[in-house]
Amino acid sequence: MKTAIATVSISGDLKEKLAAIAAAGFSGVEIFENDFLAFDGGPREVGQMVRDHGLEISLYQPFRDFEGMPEPQRSRTFDRAERKFDVMAELGTDLMLVCSNVSPISLGGIDRAAADFRELGERAARRGLKIGYEALAWGRHVSDHRDAWEVVRRADHPAVGVILDSFHTLARGIDPETIRSIPGDRIAFIQLADAPKIDMDLLYWSRHFRNMPGEGDLDVPAFMRAVMATGYQGVVSLEIFNDQFRGGSPKSIAVDGYRSLVNLMDGVRRREPSIAVDLPAMPDRIAAKGIEFVEFTANETEAGELGGLFAAMGFRKAGRHVSKDVSLWRQGEINLVVNTEREGFAHAAYLVHGTSVCDIGLKVEDATATLERARALKAEPFEQPVGPGELKIPAIRGVGAGIMHFLDDESELRNVWDIEFRVEESDDASETPAGEPADGPLPGAGLTRIDHIAQTMNYEEMLTWTLFYTAIFATRRTPMVDIVDPGGLIRSQAIETADGSLRITLNGAENRKTLAGHFIAESFGSSVQHLAFSTDDIFATAERLKAHGFAPLAITANYYDDLEARFGLDPDFADRLKAENILYDRDGDGGEYFQLYSPNYGEGFFFEIVERRGGYDGYGAANAQFRIAAQKRSLRPKGMPRG
Ligand SMILES: O=C(O)c1ccc(O)c(O)c1
């Protein structure tokens, strides 16, 4: 499959754009005219530069305001086209995009436009070139791909085809199934873009808010299935006008683009099995079953403090690694690992981020298949030397700074805890805090599993993260919600499996004054900001935690007054929530959510304990503002210091 991306989609100057596009794995580029005009070098030089990167120029664009002009403008547009043909010849490309006319003086008329294209086709063919006609969603007379195709059909010239751009079709709500009646060999080129559903002017929406297929809300898969059903075998290209991308990292945006294309085409192939898609085989999106472990990196002193925190939440020390300075803490199905090694990835992470979460272990259907799909989607495999008695666990670099490991029940990996960890005589007894009976292990606090992991990133990187998770794993993303922090806005969105077995919340920080922004700044980009543990009985857990010496985050009395009024709560029930500092939420179907927080440790890391009742599927977004305000009051208590 030939893949391309328009230079306009990537930030940087033309050189930087090409380097990033080539490194990401594309086979070609669309040279966007303004990128060429801004370049200080002739068309031959640009063509050579593109080919030196191993790329081809798949398209030159756009040529504007061509068809249906009155004289004398009509003759001028043909002269202008000839000049562009000269440039194309020197660039070394044979296809030019002509977008539908937006000029108020254009006359309209399908046959007039067809006659103009027939003549342009004739002139192009004489020079061995071709042209493609694209309907802009805001074109003066042609704004629908069906009309563009009718013009092309009537032009009836082998050098003239139609160009379909998913944005223009889908943003106007045109049924993509209408593409299926166009002959595939009359489609000159395919441009793809997604976009979030926003109610705004089409032109503004198109020029500022497009994003990669899978990052927005348009049905790009339906569009692409229809295209492939026509027998189209040409280039599949991305054309993304996006303000954030223009300012983003060229390398990472280019990889996102390639990832989104491969993910899209793999999905098309699975839904249209009779259609040939020339793409290497890869496993389908991976069924993720949950979070098997979370690993912290720390120095010895801080590891002791972390252990104290874990013990206060009812965790017990359950083992020590056979060959490394790594200990395991357990409760229910939760595995927390603390790594104090002086070498390897965890130590490197410690030096950069301080005490923090450095690795996440996901339980998946098939760990090897997960690595294979991740690789096909340009994720970076991670390996470090396997020590004596250790298993080789498939792993990749996450989108942030951390490593993501994959475990399954199908292989030896299911025995990782028994193979790599040993229970030490002293483990249980030595962790018994003062004041508790020392004659046996402390009972836990009723924590059962990890409900969710919350990762924080700069707002501009959120699309990269959502694409990463949704392309590799069979997950969906929830709508974005705004969370008000006294210092600014946080955008929050969850990635989750349909059954809720894996939940990751992504929090995009716009500045450093927010708790989330402070956390990423102070931890130099550590991503995991909090872990949420599940309990089946939040009140019993709250009591147990108290007995363990856990001090929950204090919530204001005002919050509880409002809560009682808002939900019409029984006053005794509201008092109980208040006494335990438990936050509460209820959904439209009577599902209930209970949340209990730890204070901050260090610069904004914390734990949460939740109970879901009656199928509640959210994350208590309505409570986040009050929790954050409380946490900000408690910032920098005694606790987890930073490197
Ligand atoms: O916004 C535009 O003008 C524009 C130009 C060329 C395209 O291919 C397109 O989709 C939009």
Ligand SMILES: [Mg+2]
């Ligand atoms: Mg386009």
